[in-house]
Each structure stands twice: as C-alpha cells, then as structure tokens.
Amino acid sequence: MEAGKLSKFLKNGAIWGFIVLELIFFSVAGEFLSLSDKAFMDADNMLLLLKQSAPIGIIAMGMTIIMVNGNIDLSVGAIFALSAVILLDSMTWEVFAGLGDWVIPVSWGLALLTGIVLGAINGLIVWKTGVDAFIVTLGSMLGFRGLVFMYNGENPTSSLNWTLVDFAEAQFLGLHTATWFLAVVTLVIWYVMTRTVHGRNAYAIGDNREAAVNAGIKVGPHMLINFMIIGFLAALSAVVFYSESGSVNPNDGQLYELWVITAVVLGGTKLTGGSGSIISTLGGVLAIQLLRKGLGHIGADTSTVNLVIGLILIAVLFLDRQLNTKGKEELKI
Amino acid sequence: MASMSKADIGRILARQGILIAFAVFIIGFTLANERFLSPDNVMGVIRSSAILGVMALGVTFVVISGNLDLSVGSMMSFSTIVVLDLHDKIGPALAIPAMFAMTLCLGAFIGFLVGYLKLNSLIVTLGMLSAIHGLTLTYSGGQNMDIVDKEGTWFGVFGQGSALGIPVPILIFVALAALLGIVLAKTPFGRKVYAVGGNGTAATFSGIKRARVVFLCYVMSAFCVATAGLIQASRSLGSQNTVGQGLELDVLAAVILGGASLLGGSGTIFKTVIGVLILGFIQNGLLLVGLQFYVQFVVTWVIIILAVWLDIAAKRGKLWSNIA
Numbered sequence: 001m002e003a004g005k006l007s008k009f010l011k012n013g014a015i016w017g018f019i020v021l022e023l024i025f026f027s028v029a030g031e032f033l034s035l036s037d038k039a040f041m042d043a044d045n046m047l048l049l050l051k052q053s054a055p056i057g058i059i060a061m062g063m064t065i066i067m068v069n070g071n072i073d074l075s076v077g078a079i080f081a082l083s084a085v086i087l088l089d090s091m092t093w094e095v096f097a098g099l100g101d102w103v104i105p106v107s108w109g110l111a112l113l114t115g116i117v118l119g120a121i122n123g124l125i126v127w128k129t130g131v132d133a134f135i136v137t138l139g140s141m142l143g144f145r146g147l148v149f150m151y152n153g154e155n156p157t158s159s160l161n162w163t164l165v166d167f168a169e170a171q172f173l174g175l176h177t178a179t180w181f182l183a184v185v186t187l188v189i190w191y192v193m194t195r196t197v198h199g200r201n202a203y204a205i206g207d208n209r210e211a212a213v214n215a216g217i218k219v220g221p222h223m224l225i226n227f228m229i230i231g232f233l234a235a236l237s238a239v240v241f242y243s244e245s246g247s248v249n250p251n252d253g254q255l256y257e258l259w260v261i262t263a264v265v266l267g268g269t270k271l272t273g274g275s276g277s278i279i280s281t282l283g284g285v286l287a288i289q290l291l292r293k294g295l296g297h298i299g300a301d302t303s304t305v306n307l308v309i310g311l312i313l314i315a316v317l318f319l320d321r322q323l324n325t326k327g328k329e330e331l332k333i
Numbered sequence: 334m335a336s337m338s339k340a341d342i343g344r345i346l347a348r349q350g351i352l353i354a355f356a357v358f359i360i361g362f363t364l365a366n367e368r369f370l371s372p373d374n375v376m377g378v379i380r381s382s383a384i385l386g387v388m389a390l391g392v393t394f395v396v397i398s399g400n401l402d403l404s405v406g407s408m409m410s411f412s413t414i415v416v417l418d419l420h421d422k423i424g425p426a427l428a429i430p431a432m433f434a435m436t437l438c439l440g441a442f443i444g445f446l447v448g449y450l451k452l453n454s455l456i457v458t459l460g461m462l463s464a465i466h467g468l469t470l471t472y473s474g475g476q477n478m479d480i481v482d483k484e485g486t487w488f489g490v491f492g493q494g495s496a497l498g499i500p501v502p503i504l505i506f507v508a509l510a511a512l513l514g515i516v517l518a519k520t521p522f523g524r525k526v527y528a529v530g531g532n533g534t535a536a537t538f539s540g541i542k543r544a545r546v547v548f549l550c551y552v553m554s555a556f557c558v559a560t561a562g563l564i565q566a567s568r569s570l571g572s573q574n575t576v577g578q579g580l581e582l583d584v585l586a587a588v589i590l591g592g593a594s595l596l597g598g599s600g601t602i603f604k605t606v607i608g609v610l611i612l613g614f615i616q617n618g619l620l621l622v623g624l625q626f627y628v629q630f631v632v633t634w635v636i637i638i639l640a641v642w643l644d645i646a647a648k649r650g651k652l653w654s655n656i657a
Contacts, residue, residue, distance in 0.1 A: 125638060218657055
C-alpha cells in the first residue's frame with residue numbers, strides 16, 4: 001500500500017477503530033466498576049444505544065451536508081424544539097378534533113413543514129445577504145429559541161397519543177422505530193451524497209466555491225436546499241423523539257448543535273468544506289453515544305461525560321492535523 | 334462634501350445603519366415610556382450590561398486576531414463557582430487571586446491549542462465549552478455555591494458597592510475598557526493583533542510571532558472572564574453551576590454588533606462597548622414597553638443579521654450578495 005493510501009485508510013477507519021476500543025474498554029472496565037451486573041455489550045443494551053443515537057444522528061446527517069458545503073448550522077437545536085412544540089400542540093387543535101388518529105400524519109406534516117421553513121429562512125438569508133452562515137445561524141439560534149418561548153412561555157407543551165407511543169416504541173426485526181428512521185435517513189443521505197449530482201456539487205462547492213461557480217453550479221439555490229434538508233431532518237428528529245415522550249420543554253434541544261457538530265467532526269468532516277462522509281458521521285454519532293453510555297455504565301456522571309467529550313473533540317482535531325500535515329491550510333471561520 | 338455622490342451617501346447610511354437603528358429604538362422607547370431615559374434606568378442598564386461587557390472586551394481581542402471564543406460562558410461559570418467556594422475556605426483576599434490564576438490557566442491552555450498548535454478555534458473552544466462545564470460540575474459536585482456568612486464579608490463590594498454614586502461594576506467595566514482600548518489602539522501589541530487577524534501569513538513574514546499573539550489574546554480573554562466571574566459572584570454571593578451558560582452567544586452578538594468581522598483584522602474596543610450597550614438598551618426597552626422577555630431574542634436575531642448585512646453591503650457596494 002502506498003503511503004497516501006495508508007494514511008487515507010487510517011483516517012477513514014479511525015472512527016471505527018475508536019468504537020472498537022470503546023467497546024473493549026467499557027466491557028473490561030464495566031466488569032470491575034459497573035454497579036449493575038449486566039454486561040455492557042448486552043444485545044438489549046446495544047439496541048438501546050442505536051435507538052438513543054437517533055435524535056442526534058438524524059440531525060448529524062444533515063450537518064454533514066452543510067459542512068461539506070462549507071457552511072455550518074448552529075440553529076438545529078432551536079429548530080428541533082420549535083418543530084416539537086408544533087408537533088405536540090397541533091394534536092390538540094380544535095380544527096383537527098374530528099380526525100381521530102388521523103391527526104398524527106397531519107401533525108407530523110406540520111412539524112416537518114416547520115423545520116423546512118425555518119431551514120429555508122436560514123438558507124435564504126445566507127444566499128441573498130451573503131452573511132456568513134455562522135453568524136446567520138447564530139442569530140437564528142437565538143431567534144428560533146425566542147419563538148419557542150413566545151409560543152408557550154416557560155411551560156412544557158404536552159400531548160400524549162397512545163397510538164403514537166405504541167408506534168414509537170414498536171420494534172421491527174429487533175430494531176426500534178427510531179433506529180429505523182436513523183437507518184433510512186443515513187441511507188438516503190448517503191445515496192444523495194455519493195450517487196447524485198446534488199451530492200457531487202456539494203463537495204465541489206465546499207472544495208472551491210469559485211471553481212464551482214465557473215463550472216456553472218448554482219451555488220445559492222444549492223445551499224438553500226441543503227439548509228432546507230437540515231431543517232427537515234431537525235424536525236424529523238423531533239418527530240421521532242417526541243412521538244414517544246409526548247412532552248417538550250422550551251429548553252429542549254439546547255446544546256444539540258454541540259453534540260451534532262462533535263459527532264460530525266469526530267467522523268472526520270472538515271469545517272473548511274469539501275470533504276466528509278456520511279458513513280464516518282454515523283461512526284462519529286455511535287462513538288459519542290457509546291462514550292456517554294459507557295461512562296454512565298462505569299459510574300461516571302454527566303460532568304465527566306462533558307469533560308471527556310470536550311477533550312476528545314480537541315484530541316481528534318489534533319490527531320487529524322498530525323495525520324494530515326500536508327493537507328490544505330485551515331480556513332478561518 | 335458637495336461632490337458626494339448618491340453611492341457615497343448610501344455607503345455612509347449603511348455604515349452607520351446600526352447607530353441610526355439604535356437612535357430610532359431609543360426615540361421610540363422614550364416616547365413609549367418616559368422612564369426609559371431616566372438616570373436610574375440608564376444606570377441600571379449599564380450596570381447589568383457590565384458583566385457581559387467585560388467579557389466582550391476580551392473576546393474582541395480574540396475575534397480581531399481572527400479566532401473565536403465560544404468557551405467564555407462556561408469559563409465564567411467556572412470562575413464564579415471557584416471564587417465562591419474558595420471564599421469560605423481561604424478567605425476572599427486569597428480566593429480572588431487563586432481564582433484568577435486558575436482561569437488564566439484555562440485561557441493559556443486554549444491559547445496554546447489555538448496559537449501554538451494552530452488548531453481550529455471554533456472546534457477547540459466548542460470542546461472547551463463542554464470540558465470546562467464538566468470541570469465546574471466536578472468541582473462543585475453538582476451543588477450550587479453559596480457564601481455562608483453573607484453579612485460579614487467585604488466580598489460584595491465588586492458587585493454591589495458603589496463609589497461616587499456610580500456602581501462598582503460600571504467602574505470596573507469602564508476602567509477595563511479604557512485600559513484595553515489603549516492596549517489595542519496604541520501599543521505595538523495591539524497593532525500585532527490587527528496584523529495577525531488581517532493577514533496571518535504576511536504578519537509572520539514581517540517577523541510577528543503569530544502564535545504568541547494569539548496565545549496572549551486568549552489569556553486576556555480569560556482575564557476578562559475572571560473579572561466578570563468576580564462581579565457575578567460578588568453581586569449575588571451565591572451561584573448556580575450554569576450561571577454563564579449561553580453567555581458566549583450574547584458576547585459574540587455584542588462584538589459582531591459592534592462591527593468586528595469574524596474574519597479578523599477589524600473591530601475596536603469602543604465599537605464593542607457600543608454593541609454591548611445597544612443589546613442592553615434594546616432588551617431593557619422591550620421589557621419597559623411591556624413586551625414578553627423572550628421577544629428580545631427574536632429582536633436580537635433580526636438586529637444582528639441586519640447589522641452584519643448592512644456592513645457587508647456597504648463594503649461590496651450593493652445590497653444583495655453576488656452568490657449565483
């Protein structure tokens with residue numbers, strides 16, 4: 001194997017190697033430290049892990065496209081919360097009273113539409129004003145969160161529909177509903193990114209925007225669509241999560257952008273755009289969830305999880321730089 | 334002046350757009366509620382903006398040097414918790430320098446990662462946001478911190494005291510702003526900060542030690558954060574673990590409103606102070622005219638985007654972007 005290929009292989013495989021390391025570490029450490037007598041690599045535990053990865057994972061797929069494109073979206077947590085509020089609140093609207101359980105698809109549709117519209121707002125502003133996506137979504141992170149609070153004050157919005165709960169808690173072929181959603185989203189986005197013109201253009205724009213423009217790619221509409229995709233996925237994530245829990249606090253989804261970006265960066269996607277892979281992002285999502293669950297398993301509390309995740313994020317950045325010394329100069333955000 | 338073309342006027346309007354908008358807001362709020370411009374209210378707004386303002390001063394250095402700092406909020410929680418905890422253990426006179434030393438170490442660590450190791454500042458400080466939050470929770474064991482003997486300590490002077498009729502937080506804010514304003518505008522170090530942010534490669538070739546400048550910017554930011562934590566702790570003499578959560582965004586909003594470009598190389602301390610005051614007065618005004626507290630989030634969103642947009646539009650000479 002040539003040196004170039006080897007380092008590429010190391011980089012692409014790194015996240016999966018990390019996952020294996022985590023599994024071994026937590027299994028061994030769990031033997032000595034765990035308070036429960038169940039093994040960490042228990043099948044049920046692993047299935048649960050996949051299910052718990054879904055909310056972050058679904059959004060992370062959208063974030064990968066956005067970051068490959070050379071943008072960033074900090075407002076996903078707020079979109080997540082606002083879509084959840086619309087989802088649960090619309091179920092109790094008088095207009096839909098006669099629908100019975102048919103209110104479910106209607107509410108889902110409304111929630112997803114909310115996400116798409118919010119994403120489109122971000123995308124349009126980025127496109128038409130030329131303001132950096134970081135600033136635009138930093139602003140809308142505040143603005144969308146403000147809308148959540150204006151909707152219902154500091155009160156939780158609740159609506160429990162048992163048909164919906166049954167659906168969300170169902171298992172098909174052993175996997176939970178949320179896991180299926182994650183799997184389908186991963187597949188679809190993977191297909192889009194690797195097999196379609198839209199995906200190829202996303203890499204082209206992120207790699208060299210000027211060249212993409214010269215090649216006739218319509219950068220603006222392209223970015224708009226990507227922001228709509230991530231808005232849709234943030235809403236989908238809310239739909240999957242809140243169908244089961246049935247109650248949303250106005251603060252829900254805060255720091256989701258942190259988790260999502262961490263997962264995507266762990267998966268090797270560059271902030272500078274032009275490179276990144278959906279499958280590696282899935283690896284990043286699983287690695288983070290494994291870390292959270294594993295640390296819990298060996299008796300560490302949330303504070304340790306925060307500490308460890310933060311340091312690992314920095315370590316990955318450092319290692320990536322070392323493995324990639326001849327890579328492109330990092331752009332400033 | 335007579336030869337000023339229409340384009341020039343448009344450019345000036347766009348450049349000063351944020352000040353014009355601010356003036357319109359002030360006039361509107363004053364008409365809606367006469368208390369808005371009363372000395373008491375004005376003093377109150379500046380006083381409650383002081384904590385945010387002190388943090389924004391440090392972040393201005395970081396942003397001008399072409400980097401970001403998203404960790405100031407959780408670092409401020411850390412400072413506040415540490416100084417409150419140490420207050421009862423070793424007394425305020427030792428607690429304050431100890432807290433400053435610990436916070437400066439965090440700043441130095443970030444400065445080392447971003448300056449000397451040249452890691453991306455967005456990701457590093459995002460990671461540190463999480464890591465320092467974890468550190469604070471570990472330190473406090475998840476408990477809120479309270480000073481036991483709130484009556485018998487002089488520690489409250491930084492947050493609650495006043496001198497010559499002016500609250501101490503405002504005095505600290507003004508003094509620090511003046512000091513850092515001079516450092517940034519009048520010293521060789523300040524010029525190096527602009528050079529590094531404007532064109533890092535050119536700065537390196539002209540003999541500026543880029544890594545060292547970036548490092549010092551983060552240490553300075555940590556110093557400001559520690560000062561903000563001191564004011565916060567002293568004001569309430571007790572605190573939650575999460576007191577600074579989300580402040581990094583308000584700080585960044587204020588710095589951006591002041592017109593500093595996130596690409597680095599531009600911005601001033603004076604403009605940042607204006608940005609802080611704009612945020613403070615608009616939030617206060619919205620409350621005084623009887624709007625819900627949360628409306629300010631939406632208004633802040635609109636103002637940030639308008640401010641940056643107009644600034645960019647003025648530079649490129651047209652309103653809409655060139656993106657195809």
